[in-house]
Amino acid sequence: MKIVDVKLQIVEVPLKEPFHSTWNPSNPETKLFVTLVEVITDDGIHGYGAACDSSQLLAGIWDTHIRPLLLGREISEVEAINTGLVNASLYAYRPWCVEVAVWDALGKYARLPIYKMLGGVKDKVLAYASTGELKSPEERIKDAERFISEGFRMMKLRAHHDDPFEDVRIIAKVKEKVGDRIKIAVDANQGWFFSGKRVVAKWDIKKAINVCKAFEEIGIEWLEEPLYGYDFEGLAELRRSTTLNIAGGELNAQVHEYRDLIKHQCFDIYQMDVVLSGGFVQNRKVAAMAEAENKIYTPHTWTHGMGLAAALHMAGAVNNCPFIEYCYDPPRWDYTIRDLMLTEPLKVEQDGYIRVPDKPGLGVELNHELLDRYTILRK
Structure with a gap:
């Protein structure tokens, strides 16, 4: 089973009230940031992973470092994919949501939860x-x-x-x-x-x-x-x-x-x-x-x-x-x-x-309607 496409969706959902986190006291959180990765296989399986930022840096290397790393690769080659992401992380900010999406797809293929x-x-x-x-x-x-x-x-x-x-x-x-x-x-x-x-x-x-x-x-x-x-x-x-x-x-x-x-x-x-x-x-x-x-x-x-x-x-x-x-x-x-x-x-x-979610892969379902409504970038 091979990866035939990998997509990026950057989402910023406004919060009703600012959240004053201690780790960023100068800048209250006013949005929920979701950088969503979708991995698609030749069997029609869709795997998802998401980071917690609005990662324009990841978007910047998407076509040069992420898509070439995944396209055509067997979905089971998670170790090799992770190694490739180590190299990609030298250019972009925390690309690990890509690997999570691969695991989600692999779990759906195996009909097992990741754990x-x-x-x-x-x-x-x-x-x-x-x-x-x-x-x-x-x-x-x-x-x-x-x-x-x-x-x-x-x-x-x-x-x-x-x-x-x-x-x-x-x-x-x-x-x-x-x-x-x-x-x-x-x-x-x-x-x-x-x-x-x-x-x-x-x-x-x-x-x-x-x-x-x-x-x-x-x-x-x-x-x-x-x-x-x-x-x-x-x-x-x-x-x-x-x-x-x-x-x-x-x-x-x-x-x-x-x-x-x-x-x-x-x-x-x-x-x-x-x-x-x-x-x-x-x-x-x-x-x-x-x-x-x-x-x-x-x-x-x-x-x-x-x-x-x-x-x-x-x-x-x-x-x-x-x-x-x-x-x-x-x-x-x-x-x-x-x-x-x-x-x-x-x-x-x-x-x-x-x-622990017990459905295949990550075992959770995405609210695509909400994510699409607040999407600011797709690749």
């Missing part, structure tokens, strides 16, 4: 509610109560004030109120930075160590991205200095960087992203390397419904993924917003688990 083709360890994963904005203690306590009522056992809050000890004080108030009814993790968003009108103060190693000590007293589950993602030695020193689990790696690129992160013992929890950092092929390899070191692998998922679906398949395919991120910060970012491109949103069940 079963990759290993099929489990059909559901414990989800944690992952917030994205800074809020007052009162608002966060209200959110925590909502998460508890909906079945969540864990939530992740953001630490992104200029004074990180303000974050410590807020999270301590939430922890005091909810007690042991829900576990709390914290994301510092220090692994990478957008520049702009408001640049949040960066943490150095001493500040990170002191913040860790403060969070140790509160009793959080992990601290995510406390230092720049390429400061391997600093991350290793920090991890040795604290009893907290340290997490990160969402935007490190490809398998060799994760090899070095693991070699330096930078993290307890490795959070490679299927769509942002290497596709299924490389995530499977990184998960295996982490497992060999008795470390946790859990995919980063803050993209959209298609990205979450890909991450769920990866989580269901490996042994060392005990939980998964579920991007959820109502009212401005609930699952109906995140999953706008899907005909049905991906929901967490009352026991706190989320099912």
